[in-house]
Amino acid sequence: MTELTDTHHILDDVDNPDIQDLRSRLEDLDPGVRRIALIDLADFEDPDGLAWLVNRLRVDTAAEVRGEAARLLEAWEDIEVVQALCEALTDPEPSVRAAAAQSLSVLKSEDAGRVILPWATHAEADVRVAAFRALRELRLGEAAPAAIQGLQDADASVRREAVGVLGWLKNIDALQVLAQLASTDADTDVRRAATGALGLASDERVLPALRQALLDQAWQVREEAATTLGKVGRQEAGPALVAALTDDYWQVRLRATRSLGRLRYLPALAALIETLSHSISNLRKEAALSLGELGDKGALAALHAAQEDGDPEVRKAVRIALAQLQ
Structure with missing residues (x-):
């Protein structure tokens, strides 16, 4: 037990008898035994076991044990834990680094952030x-x-x-x-x-x-832009979104359709009514919802006709839109 002999004192100071019962397994030569013992230790949710978990993350010779320690420490906001997890980001084993990164990503306190x-x-x-x-x-x-x-x-x-x-x-x-x-x-x-x-503020500069x-050139960026323009909430975005209704990718057209409704951009009425008959049902559904948000009774005839749509999700969207307009 060469890698453990200098850490016995950590468990020597622990009063919890349940943890002491685990000691032989926590110090076992077999890393598989040590790893399972760490899981049992964490189940106690006892701060007395925290120092041992941190120690295993830092010095255990087995990557599987260090990785398990990193995963088990995710629930602790203790500054010493956060520091140990940060140090583990440079561990020689990729799986340990990944486990430490995941545990750090679920922390919630500003004090933890200052350590990171x-x-x-x-x-x-x-x-x-x-x-x-x-x-x-x-x-x-x-x-x-x-x-x-x-x-x-x-x-x-x-x-x-x-x-x-x-x-x-x-x-x-x-x-x-x-x-x-x-x-x-x-x-x-x-x-x-x-x-x-860029949707972090309703600012015309964006x-x-x-x-x-x-x-x-990438449709994923165009899709994000169409979504964000709706979040920014400025009418000036309307013409660009109407133009995006003819994008080569339906994902972009869908987001543009949704954003036009959020903006209540009335000049989009005709284009949205046309979209209500598109071959892709998701687009028809979003067009119906956006027409409801537009609030223009000029959409009533098209929406009434769409009540017979073959897709139940579209019909549901149409009912919602009609309720908004009537």
Whole structure:
């Protein structure tokens, strides 16, 4: 038990008899036995076992044990745990790094975010990715400068995660650089993420970038632009969305249809009525819902005719729309 002899004192100080009963298995030479014992230890949800879990993550010679420790530590917001998980992002075994990244991503406290934040500038791109991913939903204002810097990262995955942090923060100061990324970044996923993040505010300054994104070579970016224009909620987006109803990809047309309803863009009435007879049922359904939101009784005749649609989801959408108009 060479790898365990210098850590016996951790369990020596534990008073919980259930944990002491596990000791022989926690210190077993077989890593499979140790891993299962860690699971049993975590089931107690006793802080007395926390130091042992952290220790196994840091020094156990078996990757399967370190990985299990990383997974089991996801429920703990303790600063020592967060630091150990951050350190595990550089573990030599990919499975351990992945487990640590996943556990960090479910943390909820700002204090945990402050421990994670310095790792967003780590030399390894995978570590930066994991750090930004963990910071995203914490909405830690202090992360904004690092995320803005991350938008210039050479690694596309880092840029994408940095965009996510700024989007969750609703950081208005980042609008200009996000708009630039949405139009010019070489990576499709980054352009798509940046396009989505532009919906963080109802600001007319984002409209040129979103209109440009509606013309992007990648349909996924165009789809995101059509969605985001609806979220921004500005009537000026209407003409571009109407034009998107003829996009080569139905996914883009669907999002444009939905956004026109959200905007209540009345000049789209004729185009939406035409979409109500499209061969793709999802488009017909969204057209019906959008016509209801438009609130224009000029859609009544088309909606009444659509009550006989062969798709039950379309018929349901038509009933909703008619209830809104009558």
